[in-house]
Amino acid sequence: MWITGGWLDALATCVLFVGRGCRTVSGREAPTQCPRVARTPPVSHFSRQLSPAHARPLPFTSKISRRACSSGSFKVNYSASEGHSRCTRSRRNCVSTTAGNAEHGLVTRFGFGPGMVVQELGWDEDIDEGLRAAVVDAVGGELVDDRYGDVVDAVLLWWRDDDGDLVDGLVDSLTDLADGGMIWLLTPKVGRDNYVDASDIAEAAPTAGLATTTNLAAGPDWSATKLVSPKSSRSGRRTS
Template sequence: MSATAGQAADGVRSQADRFGIEPGMVVMEMGYDDDVDEELRDALTDRCGELVDEDTDEVVDAVLVWYREDDGDLFELLVDALGPLADNGVIWLLTPKAGRPGHVEPSDISESAPSAGLQQTSTINAGKDWSAARLVLGRGSRGKK
């Protein structure tokens, strides 16, 4: 059995694995509100420690962006998330699933991400009410921040 088999047994703990979060990583969180998936946050903080907020001066390995339809301009938010992100870092854009309040159309993501120099590599189930799109710096975008 792998070291994560026990974590996967409860379903949520395996989310840290699916998000690629490892102990010692610096993970920034943006867009926190009372509707976020607390079980997912707990799984991620259990793995990496406390999440830092968007005022951090640290270089971060990953950014969790909770984004809802009415949260403002997605492009601007993604550009803000890029600021402290390491060159090989990942942005996880968490959006409400279809039929949930604040749902974001996939086309909004597919239009905004490339404009910000990002490409979407996958989408995962991030809990009962949330989906997560994995965004990385697109080719040719590295070092242009």
Template sequence: MSATADHAEERTNLAARLGFQSGQVVQELGYDEDTEQDLREAIEEHTGTELVDEDYDDVADAVLLWFRDEDGDLTDALVDAIGFLEEDGMICLLTPKTGRDGYVEPSDITEAVQTAGLSQTKPVSVGKDWNGSRLVTPKGAKAGGPRR
């Protein structure tokens, strides 16, 4: 296998590890110039669909939420993201790593995730500057939030 093929497979595997699946509509929130382009491309490659932005007017299968400390209240952002999702959808929360601009304390993330009625997987490195966690509504529970 070539180095290019290895890199593409590694990226696709990262998208799969975060819980993305083929055919999903993924809505991206919080995009800015500091986001991890390789991850964005890997998700598009793995799902076979282009990411849609906050102006998308239907529900999505997953939300890719880039969140930095200065972006406001994380609980509010998570509750808003839930409103963009299909009933069994998931949120991929991406936050800057320790020491990076916009770093969010793990305890703040845990508190916001619990307050929003979600459960969290162990964070994984998704690039040089970002960590990601998969957030889902616990089985048997339904998180609140506005439906669009």
């Protein structure tokens, strides 16, 4: 089928049905509500003739209709923007959960788990806050101090060489510890200020009725030693 430019010129002439608030071609006000106006593509898109052998579907084959005259505001769908915001928040969450992975992995080796009550002794400004925060996350609650007054599942004892007699510190850490509980002794690494020699720990532990079971590197500045005690050797421990 051959399409001539003259035929398309005639087709491109839109018949406007006009209404209230709209003007006719002559400029007069129309008495009815605004209609929908059928718009056709510009004639320039189809000005050339197409042979039957190379005929292709014409673009814009379906007419696009919209109000000739409209008032008020359009509703905007912000679903895509909201989805983007959720993704942004998710990415922020991912970053938050991946930060401190080394500390969280180390705390897993410590044996801390949800619901455990952990008592912290010897806190000072020089402690590893990242490690401490990982312990809090692992147990799902804040650490308690020496004023807790009840049985605890584990003790986190920060100890430096100038803190005094290590035997006394270990005995004090047994006061609230439950049967089968554990003590993690955290001391500065060798070469750091106030580091505690391994031989001192090995000597103090049995004197306090404890046995050394595990040694770990607890971050860049601290070493961790796990100490346990037989139930029968708990002297001075609160029972309730």
